[in-house]
Amino acid sequence: MTLAFCWLHWRRYFFEIDKGGPAPIAHEALERIAALYAIESRIRGRSPEERRAVRQAQTKPLVEALRAWLENRLKAVSEKSAIAAAIRYGFNQWDGLVRFLDDGRIEMDTNSVERAMRTIALDRKNSLFAGHDEGAANWACLTSLIETAKLHNIDPQAYLADILTKLVNGWPNNRIDELMPWAWAAAQQQQKLAA
Numbered sequence: 535m536t537l538a539f540c541w542l543h544w545r546r547y548f549f550e551i552d553k554g555g556p557a558p559i560a561h562e563a564l565e566r567i568a569a570l571y572a573i574e575s576r577i578r579g580r581s582p583e584e585r586r587a588v589r590q591a592q593t594k595p596l597v598e599a600l601r602a603w604l605e606n607r608l609k610a611v612s613e614k615s616a617i618a619a620a621i622r623y624g625f626n627q628w629d630g631l632v633r634f635l636d637d638g639r640i641e642m643d644t645n646s647v648e649r650a651m652r653t654i655a656l657d658r659k660n661s662l663f664a665g666h667d668e669g670a671a672n673w674a675c676l677t678s679l680i681e682t683a684k685l686h687n688i689d690p691q692a693y694l695a696d697i698l699t700k701l702v703n704g705w706p707n708n709r710i711d712e713l714m715p716w717a718w719a720a721a722q723q724q725q726k727l728a729a
Contacts, residue, residue, distance in 0.1 A: 539630030541567060542643040547620035559607050559617050566600045574642050582638030589635045597632060601625075683715040693718060 545567050551560035573593050577585045608621045624631060634640040680690045697705075697713045711717060 536633060536637075537630050538633040538637075538640045539627045540642075540644040541570070541631060544620075544624045544627065544631065547616075547623055551616050551620060557617070559611070560620070563600070563604065563620075566596065566603070569596055570600075570642065580638075585638030586636065587638075589638070594635050597635065601628070679715065686715045686719045688715055688719050688722075 545564065548560040548563040548567070551557045552564055570593055573588065573596075577588045580588075604621050604624070608618060611618050634642050679694070683690045683693045693715060697718065700713065705713065712721065
């Protein structure tokens with residue numbers, strides 16, 4: 535496993551400094567990072583090989599220029615300043631921050647992962663009010679089915695309507711595995727191909 539770090543987490547340090555008033559170094563750092571994101575938005579959805587090629591040709595020189603520029607700025611500011619801390623934070627994470635340049639499968643930030651986790655965290659918090667341990671356990675099972683359905687690009691409402699109908703109509707217990715989201719999705723695909 536290889537650890538990749540999030541550019542938005544580093545960007546947030548510069549943003550906080552910039553919103554506090556005139557901060558030319560932080561502002562320029564934000565503009566340079568925005569240029570990296572502009573490239574990412576153009577290559578989103580392309581194959582990993584294409585993304586890597588564009589990153590090597592276009593993004594890598596900008597990242598290297600950003601590092602050199604920040605190294606020069608770091609020499610000119612107080613070691614105890616907020617901007618120095620922001621720059622050092624990124625330099626301490628540098629290997630993980632630049633890992634996306636060499637692997638087109640890696641995203642520049644962790645936003646997509648955090649969005650996916652937000653629902654789980656919210657459901658966990660909401661289940662605290664289930665009223666009973668058994669109700670909370672049922673809630674957890676249902677939430678797991680819904681989130682797993684989403685991960686398999688299944689409409690959760692259509693999925694639940696279908697499997698609940700099957701269960702009410704006497705679906706055999708020894709075939710419950712066929713109703714799991716991944717198996718259900720495969721069966722739906724086979725039905726479409728057969729039609």
